[in-house]
Amino acid sequence: MDNLDAARLQMAFTLIFHIVFACIGMVMPFFMVVAHKKWLNTKNPIYLTLTKSWQKGVAIFFVTGAVSGTALSFELGLLWPEFMKHAGPIIGMPFSLEGAAFFVEAIALGFYLYGWKKLPEKFHWFTGVIVGIAGVASGILVVSANGWMNAPSGFDYINGEFTNIDPIKALLNPGWFTQALHMTLAAFTATGFAVAGIHAYQIYKKRRVELHTKAFKIAITFGAIAAILQPLSGDLSAKDIAKRQPVKLAAMEAHYHTTKGAPLYIGGIVDNEKKEVSYKIEIPKALSFLAFGDFDAEVKGLNDFPDDVKPKNIALVHYAFQTMVGLGTLLMLAGILFFISLKKKAWLQKKRYWLFFFLLAPLGFLALEAGWIVTEVGRQPWIIHNVMKTKDAVTPVPGIIYSFYMYVILYSLLTMAVTWLMLRQIKFLNNSEIN
Amino acid sequence: MLYVVLFFLAFSLLLYILLAGADFGAGIIELFSSKQNRTVTKKTVYRVIGPVWEANHIWIIIVVVILWVGFPNFYNIIVVYLHIPLTLILLGITLRGVAFVFRHYDAYKDKTQLLYDWMFRVSSLVTPIFLGITFSGLISGDIIITDNLESTNFYEAYINPWLNVFSLSIGCFFTGICAFLASIMLIGEADTNERKVYVKKARIATITVITLGFIVLCIGYFEERVFISNFIKNPYSLTLIGFSALIIFPLLRSIKNQSRIKTRTLAGIQVVLILLAACVSLFPDLIITSNGSISILNTVATKEVIKTLGIALIIGGAIILPGLFHLLKSFKMIKLLER
Ligand code: HDD
Ligand code: HEM
Ligand code: HEM
Numbered sequence: 001m002d003n004l005d006a007a008r009l010q011m012a013f014t015l016i017f018h019i020v021f022a023c024i025g026m027v028m029p030f031f032m033v034v035a036h037k038k039w040l041n042t043k044n045p046i047y048l049t050l051t052k053s054w055q056k057g058v059a060i061f062f063v064t065g066a067v068s069g070t071a072l073s074f075e076l077g078l079l080w081p082e083f084m085k086h087a088g089p090i091i092g093m094p095f096s097l098e099g100a101a102f103f104v105e106a107i108a109l110g111f112y113l114y115g116w117k118k119l120p121e122k123f124h125w126f127t128g129v130i131v132g133i134a135g136v137a138s139g140i141l142v143v144s145a146n147g148w149m150n151a152p153s154g155f156d157y158i159n160g161e162f163t164n165i166d167p168i169k170a171l172l173n174p175g176w177f178t179q180a181l182h183m184t185l186a187a188f189t190a191t192g193f194a195v196a197g198i199h200a201y202q203i204y205k206k207r208r209v210e211l212h213t214k215a216f217k218i219a220i221t222f223g224a225i226a227a228i229l230q231p232l233s234g235d236l237s238a239k240d241i242a243k244r245q246p247v248k249l250a251a252m253e254a255h256y257h258t259t260k261g262a263p264l265y266i267g268g269i270v271d272n273e274k275k276e277v278s279y280k281i282e283i284p285k286a287l288s289f290l291a292f293g294d295f296d297a298e299v300k301g302l303n304d305f306p307d308d309v310k311p312k313n314i315a316l317v318h319y320a321f322q323t324m325v326g327l328g329t330l331l332m333l334a335g336i337l338f339f340i341s342l343k344k345k346a347w348l349q350k351k352r353y354w355l356f357f358f359l360l361a362p363l364g365f366l367a368l369e370a371g372w373i374v375t376e377v378g379r380q381p382w383i384i385h386n387v388m389k390t391k392d393a394v395t396p397v398p399g400i401i402y403s404f405y406m407y408v409i410l411y412s413l414l415t416m417a418v419t420w421l422m423l424r425q426i427k428f429l430n431n432s433e434i435n
Numbered sequence: 436m437l438y439v440v441l442f443f444l445a446f447s448l449l450l451y452i453l454l455a456g457a458d459f460g461a462g463i464i465e466l467f468s469s470k471q472n473r474t475v476t477k478k479t480v481y482r483v484i485g486p487v488w489e490a491n492h493i494w495i496i497i498v499v500v501i502l503w504v505g506f507p508n509f510y511n512i513i514v515v516y517l518h519i520p521l522t523l524i525l526l527g528i529t530l531r532g533v534a535f536v537f538r539h540y541d542a543y544k545d546k547t548q549l550l551y552d553w554m555f556r557v558s559s560l561v562t563p564i565f566l567g568i569t570f571s572g573l574i575s576g577d578i579i580i581t582d583n584l585e586s587t588n589f590y591e592a593y594i595n596p597w598l599n600v601f602s603l604s605i606g607c608f609f610t611g612i613c614a615f616l617a618s619i620m621l622i623g624e625a626d627t628n629e630r631k632v633y634v635k636k637a638r639i640a641t642i643t644v645i646t647l648g649f650i651v652l653c654i655g656y657f658e659e660r661v662f663i664s665n666f667i668k669n670p671y672s673l674t675l676i677g678f679s680a681l682i683i684f685p686l687l688r689s690i691k692n693q694s695r696i697k698t699r700t701l702a703g704i705q706v707v708l709i710l711l712a713a714c715v716s717l718f719p720d721l722i723i724t725s726n727g728s729i730s731i732l733n734t735v736a737t738k739e740v741i742k743t744l745g746i747a748l749i750i751g752g753a754i755i756l757p758g759l760f761h762l763l764k765s766f767k768m769i770k771l772l773e774r
Contacts, residue, residue: 056540063536066489067529073499074525077514084514085507089736092504093743099493099500100751106489107758111765119765165736167743396584397518397593410526414533421541428542 004394006401007079012376013404016369017411018072021065021418023368026139027191027222028058029132034218036125046211053429054215057422058131059113064418066102068411079400083383083393086162090155091145093167098141105134139187140180147175150375151244152384178240179375182233185226186371189331190364192223197361198426204354207430213348220357223364224335230328235290242291242299245385247310248378250302253287254318262287262299267322270315275303277318311380320373327367334360436745437735443748444501445714451494453616453706456609458484458491460617462531462559463610464636465552475629476621477552481539483624488535490759492528504744508734512722513569516578520569520597527562530554560610567609572597574662574717578724604654608647612706615640619702623695630693637690637698645683648709661723665716672716679708 268280655663
């Protein structure tokens with residue numbers, strides 16, 4: 001494997017890991033403060049137990065998110081020094097603001113975790129809210145940096161030099177809004193369904209049903225609302241891509257031949273040699289409509305783009321996109337199902353209902369990772385769209401594969417450790433008496 | 436505006452060294468404690484750094500962000516030539532961070548605590564060594580800057596600049612400073628009957644740091660490191676070091692008297708003086724390579740960028756510093772009230 005591939009693998013691996021912890025660290029505080037608020041309002045001790053248990057979860061995920069994030073902020077330079085040399089001054093703005101947001105988050109978390117019985121009740125609760133808001137703000141800021149890689153702006157690129165740098169304009173690049181919206185919703189969907197699924201399993205097993213039902217409701221409410229909004233925001237993203245990154249759109253759809261009134265493929269096996277997709281379901285004209293809002297619009301196919309500007313791995317992009325959209329539809333339906341079940345109490349007695357939500361637990365995160373693969377692999381061979389190629393950004397230091405191995409081992413162990421800690425947390429919760 | 440940015444850079448670095456340094460040092464002290472003291476130390480360490488632990492470590496992120504935004508070429512040299520020790524630092528920071536949190540938030544306190552404890556202590560010792568080594572890589576004078584990296588020998592390009600006796604001695608010196616800071620901090624926090632233990636540790640740490648500092652000077656002198664020969668020729672650096680030497684005696688006395696505020700202030704000043712002395716002799720040529728020095732002032736991004744960065748830092752500082760101050764103060768107050 002050459003150095004470039006090793007660096008790409010390492011970047012992908014560490015980001016895929018970080019995003020899980022970052023999302024949970026970003027969204028769990030909201031569940032926690034809702035439970036906390038209910039405790040303050042009702043003084044029902046179950047809510048206190050739940051708050052304290054979720055708080056431990058937040059602390060554990062926060063630190064894993066923080067250390068993997070610290071590693072990432074070095075890694076951008078360690079793996080892509082040429083990229084950072086030029087992009088640093090341009091997209092430094094979101095990163096410096098993000099630093100500020102992290103700081104606020106860490107300070108607020110310090111107050112929250114250590115403030116029990118020491119700070120005034122209301123203020124203490126409010127510091128929890130700040131943890132959540134600062135987390136989401138920092139998420140939005142990093143994604144805006146990623147938006148810039150897809151839709152570079154705020155500078156002039158003349159003869160290989162970046163001039164007239166305008167960091168504010170780079171921060172508010174054309175990609176930031178759709179991406180940040182979609183990502184924030186994704187974080188809520190993924191975490192909501194994951195947490196709800198874990199509690200659903202406990203109810204399925206009839207362990208402390210009252211407590212887990214309360215937990216389930218809080219988590220799934222966030223998840224369901226986000227999941228229902230997600231396809232709408234996804235549609236906005238797709239329209240955006242159609243305008244700005246037509247190659248990516250073509251790769252997502254494995255759309256080889258330029259056509260007017262292009263059909264949308266569902267499923268199918270991509271053959272990049274023969275440039276066709278077999279065994280697919282075709283919905284006539286749907287792609288043209290989804291991308292441009294016009295059933296007869298022309299959608300440019302991959303064949304009409306030069307080889308050196310399109311991603312090599314079309315199949316991966318296509319499958320990842322299909323996975324995301326498929327899971328998105330499923331989760332949206334599940335969200336609707338949950339709201340219906342609020343009216344139909346009888347469903348809640350059925351074991352099948354809880355099993356269903358348990359099985360959904362990992363799917364939000366699966367969709368989220370798939371979505372990132374679409375965005376990132378679909379952008380190749382560019383690291384900055386139409387400006388800098390990934391291969392020109394990679395570090396000259398040889399042997400990156402070894403640091404990749406190190407991260408694989410380290411993060412695999414961490415994942416196991418955190419999972420194990422969470423299982424112990426749940427066991428402890430089930431065994432502890434109220435109070 | 437450039438100097439505002441440089442100020443924030445230095446300020447963040449200083450705070451990282453003082454706060455995260457004390458934080459690393461706490462683990463080192465725990466490592467070098469006898470069995471029965473360890474449990475006490477573990478509790479005290481948790482009480483002291485628990486609430487501010489996260490915040491302490493964000494300073495390094497601020498340093499990194501300032502470097503890559505404001506001084507892209509400077510940052511570029513660090514991440515290319517010191518790739519390996521930086522990766523090892525990240526490994527250390529990761530293991531240490533998770534161990535610290537796991538050992539407190541694990542729902543059951545059983546045998547696994549032992550694993551977390553050792554992970555925390557060992558990574559607390561190893562990480563600052565590599566931090567020191569990385570810094571010394573910049574000033575060792577062994578970095579070979581070239582446009583033709585493919586044809587340079589791997590060892591000479593990526594290993595030799597940081598893996599040598601001089602760098603190792605600086606790594607140990609920095610680790611000593613961490614332990615020193617932590618022991619001073621713990622004196623103020625421990626209960627009256629445990630305080631004696633830390634007083635002893637603080638004294639040992641002080642002596643160790645002085646010895647290690649002396650060793651660094653000697654090695655640097657005999658190996659004819661440019662940094663050291665400039666250092667001992669620079670009148671300002673020497674004056675600053677002279678002051679820091681003078682402080683040692685009142686410091687040792689106040690350690691003995693267990694006076695909290697005075698000890699901390701003196702220890703803080705001591706470290707600031709040492710760092711300042713190093714900075715004064717270096718600035719602005721913060722990187723010394725095998726063929727000359729690189730001035731940080733020659734690696735600055737454009738004016739516009741510096742301006743925006745400066746404004747962002749000022750606004751950020753205005754939000755964060757009061758919050759941080761309040762956090763520290765609140766928990767101080769609470770602790771005092773509890774007494
Ligand atoms: C829970 C996760 C999740 C779910 C259910 C969906 N997505 Fe998504 N999607 C993401 C999570 C995600 C993501 C991981 O968050 C991405 C990657 C980058 C980004 O901004 O969001 C993303 C990117 C992304 C992109 C590429 C944006 C870009 O490259 O800039 C498009 C076109 C869509 N999505 C469209 C959809 C559609 C039409 C969905 C319909 C159901 C959908 N997504 C559901
Ligand atoms: C956390 C969610 C993210 C995931 C899961 C993710 C995933 C990936 C993947 C799979 C690749 C490899 C693409 C390839 O080489 O084929 C990649 C590359 C990269 N990503 Fe992301 N990404 C995420 C967010 C971000 C953000 C927010 C940024 C920047 C601010 C970013 C910057 C990069 C860079 C610099 C590369 C390497 C260059 C390249 O391959 O284009 N990523 N990422
Ligand atoms: C290249 C991309 C990225 C870099 C360089 C990066 C950097 C960082 C850093 C330095 C931290 C630690 C801050 C602390 O000490 O608290 C962190 C944590 C965090 N990151 Fe990332 N990050 C990246 C991608 C992302 C993405 C795509 C998201 C989500 C949308 C995200 C969301 C977060 C959040 C919410 C935290 C706070 C920690 C927590 O609450 O668990 N990051 N990240």
